[in-house]
Amino acid sequence: MKNFNDGNNDENYEEFTGVAEPTSRTVVVPGEVVASGDDFLAGEGARKEGSNVVASRYGLAEKVGRVVKIIPFSGAFIPRRNNVVIGRVNDIVHSGWIVDIDYAQNGFLPLMESPRFVNKHEMDQFLAIGDVVAAKVWNVSPKGIDLAMKGKGLGKLEGGFVFRVNPSRVPRIIGREGSMINLIKEKTGCNVTIGQNGWVWIKGNDIDSELRTRRAIEFIAEKVLVSGLTEKMEEWFSKNK
Amino acid sequence: MAFKRPDGRKLEEIRPMMAKIGVVPNADGSAIFSFGKTVAIAAVYGPRLLHPQHMQDPKSAVLRVNYDLLSFSVSDRKKPGPSRRSQEISKVTEWALSPALDLKEFPNTVIDVQIYILQANASTRVAGINAASMALAQAGIPMKDLVCAVSVGKMDKDLVLDVNDEEEHFEDGEGATDMATARLANSDKWTLLQLDGKIQPDLYPKALSLADKAFAKIYEVQKKALKSVMEEEK
Amino acid sequence: MSAMNLSNLTKNTLNKMFALGKRFDGRKLLEQREFTVEYDVSYKAEGSARVKLGKTEVVVGVKLGVGEPYPDSLDSGNLMASGDLLPLASPRFESGPPKYNSLELTRLVERAIRESHVIDLKKLVIKEGEKVWTVMIDIYPINDDGALIDAASIAAMAALMQTHFPEIDKDGKIDYDKKTTKKLPLLENTIPLSLTFYKLGDSLVVDPTREEEEAADGKIVWGISHYKGKEHMIHSAQKGMDAHLSTDDITEMMKNLPKLYDDTLKKLKKFLK
Numbered sequence: 001m002k003n004f005n006d007g008n009n010d011e012n013y014e015e016f017t018g019v020a021e022p023t024s025r026t027v028v029v030p031g032e033v034v035a036s037g038d039d040f041l042a043g044e045g046a047r048k049e050g051s052n053v054v055a056s057r058y059g060l061a062e063k064v065g066r067v068v069k070i071i072p073f074s075g076a077f078i079p080r081r082n083n084v085v086i087g088r089v090n091d092i093v094h095s096g097w098i099v100d101i102d103y104a105q106n107g108f109l110p111l112m113e114s115p116r117f118v119n120k121h122e123m124d125q126f127l128a129i130g131d132v133v134a135a136k137v138w139n140v141s142p143k144g145i146d147l148a149m150k151g152k153g154l155g156k157l158e159g160g161f162v163f164r165v166n167p168s169r170v171p172r173i174i175g176r177e178g179s180m181i182n183l184i185k186e187k188t189g190c191n192v193t194i195g196q197n198g199w200v201w202i203k204g205n206d207i208d209s210e211l212r213t214r215r216a217i218e219f220i221a222e223k224v225l226v227s228g229l230t231e232k233m234e235e236w237f238s239k240n241k
Numbered sequence: 242m243a244f245k246r247p248d249g250r251k252l253e254e255i256r257p258m259m260a261k262i263g264v265v266p267n268a269d270g271s272a273i274f275s276f277g278k279t280v281a282i283a284a285v286y287g288p289r290l291l292h293p294q295h296m297q298d299p300k301s302a303v304l305r306v307n308y309d310l311l312s313f314s315v316s317d318r319k320k321p322g323p324s325r326r327s328q329e330i331s332k333v334t335e336w337a338l339s340p341a342l343d344l345k346e347f348p349n350t351v352i353d354v355q356i357y358i359l360q361a362n363a364s365t366r367v368a369g370i371n372a373a374s375m376a377l378a379q380a381g382i383p384m385k386d387l388v389c390a391v392s393v394g395k396m397d398k399d400l401v402l403d404v405n406d407e408e409e410h411f412e413d414g415e416g417a418t419d420m421a422t423a424r425l426a427n428s429d430k431w432t433l434l435q436l437d438g439k440i441q442p443d444l445y446p447k448a449l450s451l452a453d454k455a456f457a458k459i460y461e462v463q464k465k466a467l468k469s470v471m472e473e474e475k
Numbered sequence: 476m477s478a479m480n481l482s483n484l485t486k487n488t489l490n491k492m493f494a495l496g497k498r499f500d501g502r503k504l505l506e507q508r509e510f511t512v513e514y515d516v517s518y519k520a521e522g523s524a525r526v527k528l529g530k531t532e533v534v535v536g537v538k539l540g541v542g543e544p545y546p547d548s549l550d551s552g553n554l555m556a557s558g559d560l561l562p563l564a565s566p567r568f569e570s571g572p573p574k575y576n577s578l579e580l581t582r583l584v585e586r587a588i589r590e591s592h593v594i595d596l597k598k599l600v601i602k603e604g605e606k607v608w609t610v611m612i613d614i615y616p617i618n619d620d621g622a623l624i625d626a627a628s629i630a631a632m633a634a635l636m637q638t639h640f641p642e643i644d645k646d647g648k649i650d651y652d653k654k655t656t657k658k659l660p661l662l663e664n665t666i667p668l669s670l671t672f673y674k675l676g677d678s679l680v681v682d683p684t685r686e687e688e689e690a691a692d693g694k695i696v697w698g699i700s701h702y703k704g705k706e707h708m709i710h711s712a713q714k715g716m717d718a719h720l721s722t723d724d725i726t727e728m729m730k731n732l733p734k735l736y737d738d739t740l741k742k743l744k745k746f747l748k
Binding site: 264265266267268278280282283284286289307311312313314315316317318321322353355357359360361 | 478516517518519520523530532534536537538540557558559561562563564565566570573611613615617618619620651652
Binding site: 027029030031032045056057058059072073074075076078104105142168224 | 269299
């Protein structure tokens with residue numbers, strides 16, 4: 001069940017890779033002029049001031065064709081519809097579960113999202129406080145964030161452990177069309193679920209391979225540069241058997 | 242005769258600056274910034290849930306700053322906990338930073354900025370603002386610009402940059418005037434203006450243009466610290 | 476950083492890992508992280524030190540003041556440790572009045588120091604019954620990744636060992652700008668440290684990361700020294716948290732505590748001035 005990597009199709013991933021190969025990458029700070037001239041357009045993380053493209057975030061400025069955008073080094077997770085998140089049940093209310101998704105607002109998982117019948121008076125039989133779920137963001141409104149759990153790879157997570165990486169590093173852990181996460185799974189034999197909120201769930205056959213998987217993911221998450229990561233990961237695996 | 246600075250600096254000379262980011266691994270962003278012996282550390286947490294609910298802004302995140310001195314950062318031990326002084330500085334620091342931020346993306350949340358002074362030799366609030374500005378950038382908060390801050394002094398009749406402890410207590414002639422200033426790094430937008438002492442109205446703009454000169458240097462130090470993450474990797 | 480509380484599954488896995496003697500960072504259960512000690516955090520303190528134990532960082536400053544002795548100890552100087560769990564150091568720490576955890580941190584560090592008599596308080600009398608030195612140890616975490624008490628005690632001792640008296644002018648007022656060469660009167664070859672054992676399931680573990688600390692059910696903080704360089708001596712102890720400890724647990728700790736102390740001291744001595 002837990003063998004999915006829905007993150008592949010996520011819009012964040014597109015933001016990260018772009019369509020064409022970038023022509024240049026430099027570290028910029030907010031307020032810095034990244035490109036001058038009317039030929040350039042401001043992409044994600046940048047804005048136009050007169051004829052200049054100015055950075056609004058701290059990160060790597062990337063020029064792809066005429067578009068200049070900033071790949072931020074860090075930043076908060078902002079839930080969007082269809083994001084896969086990993087959350088922790090914080091409370092049980094009469095119609096569902098309150099789930100901490102590591103955002104400034106909790107998520108709400110309705111009772112009817114349970115894959116099997118759950119008695120209203122024994123909801124903790126299915127999900128108790130402290131339990132972990134992989135869920136999808138169904139709706140974001142000023143009233144709150146609704147979660148859904150029906151779908152491949154979603155549901156209550158059992159066994160293994162969860163840990164956090166910076167949410168801005170999630171796209172690179174997934175990699176181009178899932179290349180990075182598939183490499184990690186292949187080398188370790190572990191199941192891995194990556195939430196867009198930066199929480200990662202690992203489950204393997206033994207603790208040693210789970211620990212190795214965590215170290216591999218942390219290795220790639222801590223790198224600042226974004227190019228040549230697959231080679232670096234391959235190299236890491238050959239050094240850390 | 243021009244004012245002679247007790248530490249031998251030229252009138253427009255800033256003490257040696259040091260800046261580094263990522264000094265509080267738990268925080269979403271953090272930085273340390275020093276003017277000579279004045280050392281400030283700042284950490285940013287958020288955007289996160291804001292309690293109580295009535296303080297929330299449905300259109301934007303709320304910026305909340307807390308500034309304080311560690312008890313042993315000053316000669317006469319400071320009792321732990323907020324004072325009238327630290328509460329006021331927290332508030333003006335909030336106003337110094339918020340014009341640089343773009344918080345529309347995070348309605349109903351709070352961004353907490355914690356600033357502590359490890360070692361105080363005057364100009365602590367401006368060191369704190371410089372550190373906080375870098376910490377906010379590192380936290381990935383959308384920003385219009387970095388914020389640069391410096392203190393300008395007037396010693397009797399002479400303007401100086403980056404006031405230190407001894408100068409704060411200068412008493413000759415017109416005595417010491419302390420002017421805390423901050424401005425967005427790349428535009429004519431002042432965000433902190435405080436003044437205590439005696440200064441002629443026509444001299445104040447001159448004090449600000451002196452601050453302008455300092456900002457160019459401070460901005461370079463901030464940028465260098467933020468950009469050095471790349472070199473560490475190589 | 477996230478403030479998400481520890482999940483049931485990570486806690487269960489940690490429990491299983493500990494039973495197999497494994498930790499996330501590859502350490503043995505009774506193995507302490509490496510640490511560094513730096514000095515001169517603040518030149519306005521009479522002594523100060525910064526300890527980085529793994530990702531945990533604590534700063535400690537010692538201030539000396541002149542005051543009146545306590546009525547029940549007219550022939551002794553005063554000792555006081557205080558501090559605060561700064562909201563800077565963790566998403567878990569909140570602004571506002573100090574909570575129990577910050578009290579525990581300063582109380583336990585103070586008791587190990589006080590009970591070992593490492594500071595000769597009798598030598599801190601300026602005029603008996605009227606005027607004595609007060610030693611104020613202020614403890615602040617900069618980053619909490621577990622084992623704050625252990626890190627704070629190392630920093631406190633490092634700071635005390637390089638504390639110098641300020642000058643007193645002829646009117647009896649302290650001139651903090653002038654430091655003398657006179658050091659704080661400390662007992663030779665006695666360095667009390669606080670070391671904490673945590674319990675999860677049936678396993679004992681030392682120097683936990685924050686994640687491990689949150690998984691633990693019980694703990695006990697020991698204050699111990701190699702007293703006057705002769706033999707190990709326990710100066711203070713306090714069990715914390717809900718879980719009980721068994722006699723076997725205590726026996727196990729008594730077997731391992733001296734070695735843990737010796738290892739910590741060996742690391743600390745590399746940094747002593």
